[in-house]
Amino acid sequence: MQTIFEIDSALDMHLHLRDGDMLKLVGPLTSETFSGALIMPNLVPPVTTKEAMLSYKQRIQEACSEDKFTPHLTLFFQNNYSYEFLEDIKDEIIGIKLYPAGITTNSETGVASMDVEVLRPTLESMSKLGIPLCIHGETNGFVMDREKEFMPIYESIAQAFPDLKIIMEHITTKDAVELLDKYDNLYATVTLHHLLITLDDMAGGMLKPHLFCKPIAKRPEDRDALLNAALKAHPKLMFGSDSAPHPKHKKECCGCAAGVFTSPIALQALTQLFEENDSLENLNAFVSLNARRIYNLNPVSKKVKLVKKDFIVPTTYNFKGESVVPMYAGEVLNWTIQAIED
Amino acid sequence: MQTIFEIDSALDMHLHLRDGDMLKLVGPLTSETFSGALIMPNLVPPVTTKEAMLSYKQRIQEACSEDKFTPHLTLFFQNNYSYEFLEDIKDEIIGIKLYPAGITTNSETGVASMDVEVLRPTLESMSKLGIPLCIHGETNGFVMDREKEFMPIYESIAQAFPDLKIIMEHITTKDAVELLDKYDNLYATVTLHHLLITLDDMAGGMLKPHLFCKPIAKRPEDRDALLNAALKAHPKLMFGSDSAPHPKHKKECCGCAAGVFTSPIALQALTQLFEENDSLENLNAFVSLNARRIYNLNPVSKKVKLVKKDFIVPTTYNFKGESVVPMYAGEVLNWTIQAIED
Numbered sequence: 001m002q003t004i005f006e007i008d009s010a011l012d013m014h015l016h017l018r019d020g021d022m023l024k025l026v027g028p029l030t031s032e033t034f035s036g037a038l039i040m041p042n043l044v045p046p047v048t049t050k051e052a053m054l055s056y057k058q059r060i061q062e063a064c065s066e067d068k069f070t071p072h073l074t075l076f077f078q079n080n081y082s083y084e085f086l087e088d089i090k091d092e093i094i095g096i097k098l099y100p101a102g103i104t105t106n107s108e109t110g111v112a113s114m115d116v117e118v119l120r121p122t123l124e125s126m127s128k129l130g131i132p133l134c135i136h137g138e139t140n141g142f143v144m145d146r147e148k149e150f151m152p153i154y155e156s157i158a159q160a161f162p163d164l165k166i167i168m169e170h171i172t173t174k175d176a177v178e179l180l181d182k183y184d185n186l187y188a189t190v191t192l193h194h195l196l197i198t199l200d201d202m203a204g205g206m207l208k209p210h211l212f213c214k215p216i217a218k219r220p221e222d223r224d225a226l227l228n229a230a231l232k233a234h235p236k237l238m239f240g241s242d243s244a245p246h247p248k249h250k251k252e253c254c255g256c257a258a259g260v261f262t263s264p265i266a267l268q269a270l271t272q273l274f275e276e277n278d279s280l281e282n283l284n285a286f287v288s289l290n291a292r293r294i295y296n297l298n299p300v301s302k303k304v305k306l307v308k309k310d311f312i313v314p315t316t317y318n319f320k321g322e323s324v325v326p327m328y329a330g331e332v333l334n335w336t337i338q339a340i341e342d
Numbered sequence: 343m344q345t346i347f348e349i350d351s352a353l354d355m356h357l358h359l360r361d362g363d364m365l366k367l368v369g370p371l372t373s374e375t376f377s378g379a380l381i382m383p384n385l386v387p388p389v390t391t392k393e394a395m396l397s398y399k400q401r402i403q404e405a406c407s408e409d410k411f412t413p414h415l416t417l418f419f420q421n422n423y424s425y426e427f428l429e430d431i432k433d434e435i436i437g438i439k440l441y442p443a444g445i446t447t448n449s450e451t452g453v454a455s456m457d458v459e460v461l462r463p464t465l466e467s468m469s470k471l472g473i474p475l476c477i478h479g480e481t482n483g484f485v486m487d488r489e490k491e492f493m494p495i496y497e498s499i500a501q502a503f504p505d506l507k508i509i510m511e512h513i514t515t516k517d518a519v520e521l522l523d524k525y526d527n528l529y530a531t532v533t534l535h536h537l538l539i540t541l542d543d544m545a546g547g548m549l550k551p552h553l554f555c556k557p558i559a560k561r562p563e564d565r566d567a568l569l570n571a572a573l574k575a576h577p578k579l580m581f582g583s584d585s586a587p588h589p590k591h592k593k594e595c596c597g598c599a600a601g602v603f604t605s606p607i608a609l610q611a612l613t614q615l616f617e618e619n620d621s622l623e624n625l626n627a628f629v630s631l632n633a634r635r636i637y638n639l640n641p642v643s644k645k646v647k648l649v650k651k652d653f654i655v656p657t658t659y660n661f662k663g664e665s666v667v668p669m670y671a672g673e674v675l676n677w678t679i680q681a682i683e684d
Contacts, residue, residue: 142561143545143546144486198484199486200484203485203544203545206599212545212549257548
C-alpha cells in the first residue's frame with residue numbers, strides 16, 4: 001500500500017526567478033509544480049515601470065511555457081510613484097515590494113529612509129487602490145538583530161495605514177510571529193529553510209555556504225516559533241520559498257552569494273516536515289489556501305500527488321552555462337512527486 | 343620624522359603550527375617575530391605521549407630554524423594520564439590542553455564528559471605538579487551560546503582546584519571577560535580577530551569564509567568587552583593568536599574549515615588597533631608581560647621595531663604545495679615591521 005498526499009494548487013508567495021538563462025533554468029522548476037507565484041522585482045535594473053514589468057512577465061511566461069502557472073508580478077517600491085501610475089498598473093500587479101536600500105541582493109536602489117512620512121505619498125495611494133505592500137524588513141544593524149529591530153517600523157506603517165495590506169516577507173524570528181497577531185493588516189511569508197535551520201546549521205559545524213541566506217537563519221527559539229505557526233497554518237502566514245538561485249561558483253568559490261535554492265524540492269520537503277510533525281492536514285492551508293484568501297487569488301487547478309518514497313535530490317540543476325545547487329543536494333527526502341494533474 | 347613602536351619579546355600563547363609542509367610554511371612566520379609561542383597539540387593523532395611531544399618539538403625547531411624562538415609544547419588532555427607520567431613530562435611542557443570531544447578541528451578524541459569528578463584524577467595531579475590547564479571552553483549547544491553555556495564548567499573546575507592555573511582559551515564573550523575577575527586561578531587568552539570582528543563581519547554582508555572561526559565571532563557587546571580588556575592589558579588576559587592555517591582551497595571551495603590565519607600580520611594589526619584606541623602603552627603588557635608573569639616565562643630577547651608606514655598584506659603565503667590566506671589579505675595595514683633586533 002502506498003501512502004499518498006495531495007497538494008492542491010500550491011502557491012509560492014515569494015519567489016526569485018532572475019532573468020536570461022537563469023530564468024529559463026529555474027522558471028520551469030517552479031511552474032511544473034506550483035499554480036502561481038509572487039515574483040520578486042529585484043532585477044538589475046529593478047522592475048519600476050509598466051513596460052519593464054510586462055516585458056518581464058512575458059519572459060517568465062515564455063521560460064515557463066506552462067499554461068497552468070500564473071506569475072504574479074510585483075513592482076520595486078519607489079517613493080515617487082504617482083497615484084495615476086499606480087491606478088493604471090494596479091490590475092497587472094499583485095503588490096509592491098519595498099526594500100531598504102542595500103539590504104540584500106540587488107536592493108541598492110531601495111528606499112533610504114523607512115520614515116512613514118517619507119513613504120506616505122506612495123503608501124497612501126497603495127492603500128486607496130488596495131495594492132498590498134510586501135516588505136523586506138531588516139535594519140542595517142547587527143545581523144542577528146536586524147529583523148527584531150525592524151518591528152517598530154512594521155508597527156508604524158501598520159498603524160499609519162490600517163487599510164493597507166502589509167506582508168512581512170520571509171520572517172525569521174519569534175518577534176515577527178508574535179507581531180502577526182497584533183495588527184489586523186499584517187501578514188507574513190516564511191520560507192522552507194527558515195522552518196528547518198538555525199544559524200547552527202550554517203556555521204555551527206563546518207561552514208555551509210549553501211545555507212547562507214538573508215535574512216540569516218536565527219536562534220532555535222525563533223525557528224521553533226516559525227515552525228509552530230506554519231504547522232498550525234496560522235491564517236496570516238503563507239508559504240513563500242524565497243528560493244534564490246545563484247550560480248554554483250558564486251556560492252562555493254567565493255562563498256559570497258546569499259540565498260537558498262528550494263523550488264524543485266520545496267513541496268517534497270514540506271510534506272516530509274508536516275508529516276513528521278503530524279500536521280499534514282494543515283499543509284494545503286499553509287501552501288495555498290491562506291494565500292488565496294489573503295491575496296484574493298483563484299489559482300488554476302494543479303494537483304500534485306506525492307507518494308511516500310525516497311527522492312534523491314539532484315546535486316545540481318543545469319541549463320546551458322547555468323548551474324545551481326538545491327537545498328538537500330545529494331540527500332534523500334522521503335516524499336516523491338508521483339503525478340501532477342489538473 | 344618616523345613614528346616608531348617597539349614590541350619586546352612578543353609571545354603568542356595559543357598557536358597552531360600543524361605539521362609537515364604546513365608547519366614549514368607557517369612556523370617561520372611566527373618564529374621570525376615572536377620570541378615564543380604555546381603550541382596546540384591537536385595534530386592527527388593528537389600529542390599524548392612524551393615521544394610524540396619531543397618529536398613534534400624537534401620538527402618545530404627544525405622548521406623554524408631560529409635560535410631566538412621557543413616553542414612551548416602542550417599535551418592533549420586525557421583522563422588516564424598517571425601522576426608519574428605527568429611528573430616525568432612536566433618540565434618539558436607548558437600546560438595541558440583540554441578539548442571537549444568533537445568541538446573543533448581534530449578534537450574527536452577529546453573528553454566526553456566535563457564533569458569535575460570524571461576529570462579529577464588528572465586535574466589533581468596537574469594541580470599538585472603545577473601544570474597549567476588550557477581549556478577550549480565550548481558546549482555543543484547553539485553556536486552563539488556555546489561559550490556562555492560553558493561558564494559554569496569553568497567555575498566548577500576553578501572552585502574544585504583552587505591551586506590549578508586555568509586558562510580559558512580564545513575567549514569570545516563578555517561573560518568570559520567578567521568571569522576573569524571572579525576566580526583568582528582563572529586566566530584567558532584572546533585572539534586578534536576576536537578583538538576586531540563580530541558575526542556581522544563573517545555573515546552580515548557577503549559570506550566571508552576566511553573569517554569563519556571557532557569559537558564563532560559573537561555580538562558587538564562581546565567584541566567591545568574583549569577589546570576593552572585587551573586595551574587596558576587586563577593582567578589576567580594574554581594574547582593568543584589561535585592562528586589556524588588551513589589550505590586555501592579548504593577555506594574557499596568548500597568553505598568548511600574554521601580558523602583565521604594571523605601569525606604574519608598579528609603584530610602589525612595589534613599595533614594599529616592599540617594605536618587607534620590610544621592604548622599603545624599597554625600593548626607590550628598584552629602581548630608579552632602578562633604571559634611572562636602568568637606562565638613564569640623568561641623569553642629570549644627579540645625587539646620588533648614597527649614603523650608607521652603602509653604594509654600591503656600578501657594575498658597568500660606559500661610553501662611547496664601549501665597556500666594559506668592571511669587575515670587582511672590584499673588589504674593595507676598602517677604599521678610595517680622595520681627591523682627585528684636582539
